[in-house]
Amino acid sequence: MAAYNGSQIVICGNTYLEVENCKRIMEYNDIYLKVRTTDGIIAEIWGSGLRLSDYNTNGIAVRGNISSIELHGKGEE
Amino acid sequence: MYFNSLRSRTGFCIYSESSADLGKFINSLRNSPIQFYGLTFRRDKLYGYVRSGNYERLERLASEHSLICERTEERGIYFVTKGYHLRFGIIAGFLLSLIMLWVMSDRVTRIDIGGNERVTEEELLSLLRDTGIYVGSRISDIDLRAAERQIVGMDKDIAWVGIRHTGSRVVVEIDEINPIPEMERSNTPCNIVAARDCQIKQVRVYSGMLIPMVGDSVRKGDVIISGVVDTKFGRSFYVHAMGEITGVYREKMTFSQPLHDTERIHTGNAVKKAVSIFGKRIVYHREGKVTGEYEYYEEEAPLRIGKITFPISLVTMHYSLTEEVTVTRTAEEAFRLCENRIKNYEENFLSGDVTVTDREIVRKDSENAVTVTVVFTVEGEVGTDHSIFAKYEGREQPEAPKKEAD
Incomplete structure (x- = not known):
């Protein structure tokens, strides 16, 4: 099976979120997280008590109360 | 679980005193081989956890970004046990428990016997001991099949023995030989004859x-x-x-009590207390001195936790010390003793299906003894089977000593 190099976002309820192939964390605090994925998508995650874990290479896991997620394509930023 | 609670991890707090960019640091941290968990922002400070082995790298990385890194907490089995590394008692206890576990796993701690009716447990335990099976023996040294064969060969009352062990418990099942019942042949011609003069x-x-x-x-x-x-x-x-056939007959008995007699009297008690480990006894307490002759009995209290009995027990050994002395009695005392013996004789030999209807007591005092002759008048069964065609050789039944039919 060929490896998927694009971004992959998994949301489990409103308390857990995984972003695969996350290239860069652009902004982070306990209510807001903004990340850029390897294929250029920017994900903005809003919530409270956001905690970040580096669970594998190029992947991040976010825990906390997630209230909204916004995705922006290339060039929309 | 995201965190393995046994693995050691160190909490950190990273902050900047010169408004350095924490965002850059986070990306550097992500790109480094350092794994982090629970990264969170609180009051412009970055908190999280890394594996304890990565903490020094984290500190270096923080200093490269002009950030201050502080250790906040340490968790995991390493840090829990680190505080106890000088507690030699705990270490010794842990090692002792490991040794006990190793020893107990290959030792017989309990022997359960089943299926016996006539053969007593003590006899079986003695036979088992002869074959090398006892509380404390090594299970790996026991040849169960050979022990089964030996036991069947040693006791003629045992038809079959099955020995197995479950863990450190040995279970012995036996089957006894059923004796051939005595056949009462009701069709053999016979007379009923008098068993005594009556x-x-x-x-x-x-x-x-x-x-x-x-x-x-x-x-x-x-x-x-x-x-x-x-x-x-x-x-x-x-x-x-x-x-x-119910007959009335007389039975004469003579009881004699010497006035000067040697008797064993109780002189005192002694107690020993011991700890028994796999049958080996270690005495830890003595009360009184055991000398001369004594009567002995013991109490054993095994260590039990729930339904598990351990091969460790407390044994209390009681010694009732006796001494042989010469007793001198008056004629009246000797006569009372004779009366007691008459009473015991009646209870033991003239009770049940016979009734004592009368007794004549004749007392005779001599210089050294009091002799009491009792003639009992007894009512009871007197008939006995006597085969007509059987060959009787020297058939007079031996009489009990001192017993005379009148």
Whole structure:
């Protein structure tokens, strides 16, 4: 099976979120997280008590109360 | 679980005093081989956890970004046990428990015996000990099949033995040889004869022909119910005589009590307390000195936790010390002792299906002893089967010593 190099976002309820192939964390605090994925998508995650874990290479896991997620394509930023 | 609670991890707090960019640091951290967990922002400070082995790299990375890194907490089995590394008692206890576990796993701690009725547990335990199976013996040294064969060969009452072990418990199942029941042949021609000299008081004849009448006296061996029955046509045939013969007879007993006698008297007690480990006893307490002769009994209290019995027990050994002394009694005291013996004799030998109707007591005092002669008048069964065609050789039954039929 060929490896998927694009971004992959998994949301489990409103308390857990995984972003695969996350290239860069652009902004982070306990209510807001903004990340850029390897294929250029920017994900903005809003919530409270956001905690970040580096669970594998190029992947991040976010825990906390997630209230909204916004995705922006290339060039929309 | 995201965190393995056994693995050691170190909490950190990273902050900047010179408004350095924490965002850059986070991306550097992500791109480094350092794994982090629970990264969170609180009051412009970055908190999280890394594996304890990565903490120094984290510190270096933080200093590269002009950030201050502080250790906030340490968790995991390493840090928990680190505080106890000088507690030698705990280490010794842990090692001792490991040794005990190793020893106990290959030792017999309990022997359960089942299926025995006539053969006592003590006998079986003794046989098992002879074959090398006892509490404390090594399980790996026991050849169960050989032990089974040996035990069957050693005791003639045992037909089959099955020995198995579950963990450190040895289970012994036995099957005893059933003795061939004594066959009472009810069709063999026989007479009923008098077992002793007596006067017949009551007769019940079920089969056969009554020879003497009620009230007649008979001597030992006289036929009371004959198995040879004559018909009115002059013919005879043989039957198995059956009946109940109640007779009155006299029995004479002599009891003697010397006035000067040596007796064993109780002089004191001694107690020993011991710990028994796999049957080996270590005495830890002594009370009194054990000398001379003694009567002995012991109490054993095994260590039990729930349903598990351990091969460790507390044994209390009681010694009742005795000494042989010469006792001098008056004639009256000796007579009272004789009376007690008469009473015991009646309870033991003249009770049940016989009744003592009268007793004549004759006391005779001599210089050294008091002799009491008792003549009991007894009422009871006097008939006994006597086969007609059997060969009797020297058939007089030996009489009990001191027992005289009057």
